Amino acid sequence: MSEFHCNICTTELSTELIQIEKKYDIDVAYVNCPECDNRYNLMFDNKNTIRIKNKIKKVKEIENYLQLQLYREMLIVEDDYYRQTYNDLPEEEKELIGEYQSDIDKQKLKEYNRAIKDKRYDFKDLLKLL
Numbered sequence: 110m111s112e113f114h115c116n117i118c119t120t121e122l123s124t125e126l127i128q129i130e131k132k133y134d135i136d137v138a139y140v141n142c143p144e145c146d147n148r149y150n151l152m153f154d155n156k157n158t159i160r161i162k163n164k165i166k167k168v169k170e171i172e173n174y175l176q177l178q179l180y181r182e183m184l185i186v187e188d189d190y191y192r193q194t195y196n197d198l199p200e201e202e203k204e205l206i207g208e209y210q211s212d213i214d215k216q217k218l219k220e221y222n223r224a225i226k227d228k229r230y231d232f233k234d235l236l237k238l239l
Contacts, residue, residue, distance in 0.1 A: 128140070
């Protein structure tokens with residue numbers, strides 16, 4: 110959402126009008142309506158809210174890391190499933206089909222491995238957040 114309206118005069122307000130002031134050691138994001146000069150306080154931040162936001166950001170990074178691991182493992186498990194399904198076929202059908210060919214996209218697997226290796230998170234990282 111990049112625009113909203115003034116409650117007093119219904120002027121369209123853009124996020125480009127957002128200003129920030131520091132008062133009482135609190136950062137206040139606000140917008141002044143250019144038509145009626147009504148002020149809208151949008152967000153309040155202090156050291157504690159910023160620290161919590163940083164924790165949330167770290168949790169999302171860890172979640173992304175775990176999702177990368179999950180997707181990589183799902184690729185490997187899917188290939189294992191099809192390989193075992195192929196191995197369960199009678200010899201006549203195997204001869205008709207030919208050798209089992211893995212469907213794993215080697216490049217995609219390398220990308221997952223590289224991204225996972227670059228981000229090593231573990232349980233200690235989660236404990237630090239608490």
